[in-house]
Amino acid sequence: MRRTRGAVAVLAGLLLALLPAAGPAWAHKGKLKLEVAGDGATGITVQARHADGHQLDTLVRLVLTATAEGGRAVGPVQLEPAGEGQGFYASGPILAPGEWRVTVRAPAPYTSEVTVGVRAEAAQSAPAQVSAAKPDAALRTTSSSWLWPVVLGVLAVLAIVAGVWSTVRRRNDRENTGNP
Structure with a gap:
C-alpha cells in the first residue's frame, strides 16, 4: 500500500511538472494575431504572435495583397x-x-x-550635409577623447616597469653584498 501511494505521488508530480510546459504548445494551434502597419514610407511591417500572446517561434509564410483607389493593386507578395x-x-x-x-x-x-x-508616403530624402566647420570640431573632439585612456595606460605600464626594476635592483644588491 505504501509503494502504491509513493508511485501515485511520483506520477502526479510528473504530470504537474509536464502539463504547464505542454500547455502553450497545445494553445498555439489555430489563429495568429497579426499587427499590420505602414513602415513610414512605401512598405508594410507585420508583427505576428500566437493568439494567446506567446511569441511566434516558427517561420510563417505570410502573404500580403493591397488595393488602392483607381484599381491599383499589389500582390500577392510573400x-x-x-x-x-x-x-x-x-x-x-x-x-x-x-x-x-x-x-x-x-x-x-x-x-x-x-x-x-x-497611408503610403514617398520616402524622405537624406538630411542636408553638415557644414565643413562642424565635422572638424567633431573630429577634434573624437581625436582627443581617445588620448586620455592612452596616456593613463602608458603611465600604468611605466609604474609597473619601475616597480619591477626596483625589485630586481634590491635583489641584485643583496646578492652582491652577501646579506640575506
Missing part, C-alpha cells in the same frame, strides 16, 4: 522575416504613395487574416 526579431516581417518598398487597403493572410494551419488601411 513577406520576408525582418531583422527586428522573431515574428517580425517586412515587405520593403512596394506601395505607391497614397491610401491603401492592405490584407495579410497566414496559411494553414493558421486561419488568420487582417485588413487595415495604410
Whole structure:
C-alpha cells in the first residue's frame, strides 16, 4: 500500500511538472494575431504572435495583397522575416504613395487574416550635409577623447616597469653584498 501511494505521488508530480510546459504548445494551434502597419514610407511591417500572446517561434509564410483607389493593386507578395526579431516581417518598398487597403493572410494551419488601411508616403530624402566647420570640431573632439585612456595606460605600464626594476635592483644588491 505504501509503494502504491509513493508511485501515485511520483506520477502526479510528473504530470504537474509536464502539463504547464505542454500547455502553450497545445494553445498555439489555430489563429495568429497579426499587427499590420505602414513602415513610414512605401512598405508594410507585420508583427505576428500566437493568439494567446506567446511569441511566434516558427517561420510563417505570410502573404500580403493591397488595393488602392483607381484599381491599383499589389500582390500577392510573400513577406520576408525582418531583422527586428522573431515574428517580425517586412515587405520593403512596394506601395505607391497614397491610401491603401492592405490584407495579410497566414496559411494553414493558421486561419488568420487582417485588413487595415495604410497611408503610403514617398520616402524622405537624406538630411542636408553638415557644414565643413562642424565635422572638424567633431573630429577634434573624437581625436582627443581617445588620448586620455592612452596616456593613463602608458603611465600604468611605466609604474609597473619601475616597480619591477626596483625589485630586481634590491635583489641584485643583496646578492652582491652577501646579506640575506
